[in-house]
Amino acid sequence: MKTWIPDARNFAYLRWPKVEALPKDSTLLVLPTAAIEQHGHHLPLATDTLINNLLLGKALERLPADLPVYALQPICYGKSNEHIGFPGTLSVSAATFMALVRDIGASVSAAGFKRLVLYNTHGGNASLVDVMARDLRAEFGLRTFALYGSGGISFEGLSEQEKAYGFHAGEVETAFLLSAIPELVDTAAYTMNYIAQVDKPELLRPENAAATFAWLTRDIAESGVMGDPRPATAENGARWVEQAATRIAAALEAMARYENLYRP
Ligand SMILES: [Zn+2]
Numbered sequence: 001m002k003t004w005i006p007d008a009r010n011f012a013y014l015r016w017p018k019v020e021a022l023p024k025d026s027t028l029l030v031l032p033t034a035a036i037e038q039h040g041h042h043l044p045l046a047t048d049t050l051i052n053n054l055l056l057g058k059a060l061e062r063l064p065a066d067l068p069v070y071a072l073q074p075i076c077y078g079k080s081n082e083h084i085g086f087p088g089t090l091s092v093s094a095a096t097f098m099a100l101v102r103d104i105g106a107s108v109s110a111a112g113f114k115r116l117v118l119y120n121t122h123g124g125n126a127s128l129v130d131v132m133a134r135d136l137r138a139e140f141g142l143r144t145f146a147l148y149g150s151g152g153i154s155f156e157g158l159s160e161q162e163k164a165y166g167f168h169a170g171e172v173e174t175a176f177l178l179s180a181i182p183e184l185v186d187t188a189a190y191t192m193n194y195i196a197q198v199d200k201p202e203l204l205r206p207e208n209a210a211a212t213f214a215w216l217t218r219d220i221a222e223s224g225v226m227g228d229p230r231p232a233t234a235e236n237g238a239r240w241v242e243q244a245a246t247r248i249a250a251a252l253e254a255m256a257r258y259e260n261l262y263r264p
C-alpha cells in the first residue's frame with residue numbers, strides 16, 4: 001500500500017540493533033488502526049487506512065528530528081461489521097481486534113518500550129481502542145495514548161449538517177483523497193445520503209446523541225455513503241490535511257514528553 005510515512009520514522013525499516021539502542025523510556029511507538037471496508041461507489045476500500053497513513057506521515061514530518069517517534073505497521077483490518085453485505089468489506093471481530101492489539105502491546109512491552117499510541121481512523125474501532133488503551137496500561141504498565149481521526153480540527157468550510165452526519169465517504173474523506181491520491185476517487189460516481197438532519201432533532205439518533213439506535217449501513221444507506229461528497233475539493237482537502245497534521249504532531253510531541261503530573 002502507498003505510504004506517506006517518512007522512511008526514517010518507519011519502525012519496520014529498522015534493524016534490531018538499532019531498535020535495541022533506542023531510548024526506551026522516551027521512544028513513542030504509534031500503532032495505526034483502520035479498516036478495509038466499503039466507502040460508497042466513489043472511494044476505495046482502503047480509504048480509512050490511506051487517510052490514517054497520510055495524516056500520520058504528514059504529522060511525523062513535522063516533529064523535531066531528535067524526538068524518537070516511530071510508526072508501526074498499521075492494523076488495516078478493523079471491526080467493520082456495520083458494513084456487512086457490501087462487497088469488499090473485510091471485517092474482524094471485536095475479540096480478534098482486541099487480541100491483536102493486546103499481543104502487539106505485549107511485544108512492544110517485552111522489547112522494553114514504555115509508550116504506545118493507538119491512532120485510529122475508523123469509527124467502528126473507536127470503542128475497542130478506548131478499552132485497549134486502558135487494558136494495555138493495566139496489564140503491561142505501558143503509558144498508552146489514544147488519538148483519533150483528524151486530531152480535533154474544526155473543518156472550516158464544512159456545513160453543520162455535514163459536520164454532524166457526513167461521517168462515511170462524505171465531503172471530508174473525499175476531499176482528503178482528492179488532495180492526496182485523486183486517481184482513486186471516481187468523481188462521476190458520487191451518491192449522497194443523510195441518515196439524520198441537524199435541524200430536525202429526533203429523540204433517537206444513530207450517532208452523537210444520548211439516546212441512539214444501533215445501525216447497519218444496509219439499513220440506512222443503500223449506496224454505502226453517509227454524507228455528501230459533492231462539495232469536496234482538493235484545495236479544502238489539502239488545507240485540512242495540513243491542519244490535521246499540525247494538531248496530530250502537537251499531540252504526538254505531548255505524548256512523547258508526557259509525565260504523570262498527579263503522582264510524580
Ligand atoms: Zn472512512
